[in-house]
Amino acid sequence: MPDLYLAPMAGITDQVFRRLCFEQGCDRATTEMVSAQGYLTAPPDRNAYRFLLARFPEEGPLAAQVFGSEPLFMARAAAKLTDLGLFSSIDINMGCPAQKVVGGQSGSALMKDPPLAAEIVRQVKRATPLPVTVKMRLGWDDAHKNAVDFAKALEAAGTDLLTVHGRTRAQQYAGKADWEMIAQVKQAVSIPVIANGDITDGQSALNALRVTGCDGLAIGRAALGNPWIFAEIKATLSGKPYTPPPFSQVIDTAMRQAREMAAWKGERSALLEMRKHFAWYTAGRRNSAQARTKVNLASSFDEVEALLRALDTPVPSPFYE
Numbered sequence: 001m002p003d004l005y006l007a008p009m010a011g012i013t014d015q016v017f018r019r020l021c022f023e024q025g026c027d028r029a030t031t032e033m034v035s036a037q038g039y040l041t042a043p044p045d046r047n048a049y050r051f052l053l054a055r056f057p058e059e060g061p062l063a064a065q066v067f068g069s070e071p072l073f074m075a076r077a078a079a080k081l082t083d084l085g086l087f088s089s090i091d092i093n094m095g096c097p098a099q100k101v102v103g104g105q106s107g108s109a110l111m112k113d114p115p116l117a118a119e120i121v122r123q124v125k126r127a128t129p130l131p132v133t134v135k136m137r138l139g140w141d142d143a144h145k146n147a148v149d150f151a152k153a154l155e156a157a158g159t160d161l162l163t164v165h166g167r168t169r170a171q172q173y174a175g176k177a178d179w180e181m182i183a184q185v186k187q188a189v190s191i192p193v194i195a196n197g198d199i200t201d202g203q204s205a206l207n208a209l210r211v212t213g214c215d216g217l218a219i220g221r222a223a224l225g226n227p228w229i230f231a232e233i234k235a236t237l238s239g240k241p242y243t244p245p246p247f248s249q250v251i252d253t254a255m256r257q258a259r260e261m262a263a264w265k266g267e268r269s270a271l272l273e274m275r276k277h278f279a280w281y282t283a284g285r286r287n288s289a290q291a292r293t294k295v296n297l298a299s300s301f302d303e304v305e306a307l308l309r310a311l312d313t314p315v316p317s318p319f320y321e
């Protein structure tokens, strides 16, 4: 069975959400991305990094993801992350399209500078005994789809595994992920390659594996409000039927996530952070748009729970009224 990864998502894949995914069959996950320079210069008690790097002991294997463009800072950050003793690998972000990241020549901007990207890998490798992995895209834009050569350069520099998001930087998150080109990367290197982009259910997972021939799959947005995606994919890959959870269980899970987050960060922060998760858990339900507006105004999780449970009340069918 190929490994299923929860793809890193900044502001989302914290320890609480990851644990839910691991419980549903996710095999490996990654922290939210951490700036090498910011992490090295932050005071030790800086909350942002405490939260970004927190992990529950019962989670499965977890990579720490770091971004930056200075090989020396990246190496020192990797060493410091390794010393925490919390992570099973170090993942280097070479895929983030955000302006504030590429502006500093980090994230997907590194795909424009393969020698620098390779130097970062070499120095990070020297700084940590942990496996060093890279998350990359297909290239900068349509005219510069250099994923195959880039992957080869990273392999030669010592990268232990690649995750390839089948889009260019210019595409951001739009358009269809190009699994054929991920297949070309897989063919070109002998290290494991994980396919990423547009894996949304059991059938698409099966298709992505068939097209790419990859060693594993990374799932991002399809896990939002749906940690059961991992159970669904595992069922499909082993030829078993999958039954999605009833909505009452979806609410139980949403509220569990909310209360665990509140115990960790306090109810005020958790209420704000959970708004987007509540919207994902209830997307597509009848009356969910109205409920969302009220959820966003709620001042306690008890209030939120009552609003969500009300969405579970069967709506009388117009045929029997």
Ligand SMILES: Cc1cc2nc3c(=O)[nH]c(=O)nc-3n(C[C@H](O)[C@H](O)[C@H](O)COP(=O)(O)O)c2cc1C
Pocket: 007, 008, 009, 010, 011, 012, 032, 033, 065, 093, 095, 096, 135, 165, 173, 196, 197, 198, 199, 218, 219, 220, 221, 222
């Ligand atoms: C809100 C959001 C935040 C993301 N943050 C990160 C990140 O911190 N590091 C990273 O490598 N990729 C990040 N990604 C990209 C995802 O890991 C993934 O590559 C992308 O969403 C495509 O996969 P999907 O089609 O399964 O969502 C982010 C994506 C989203 C939607």
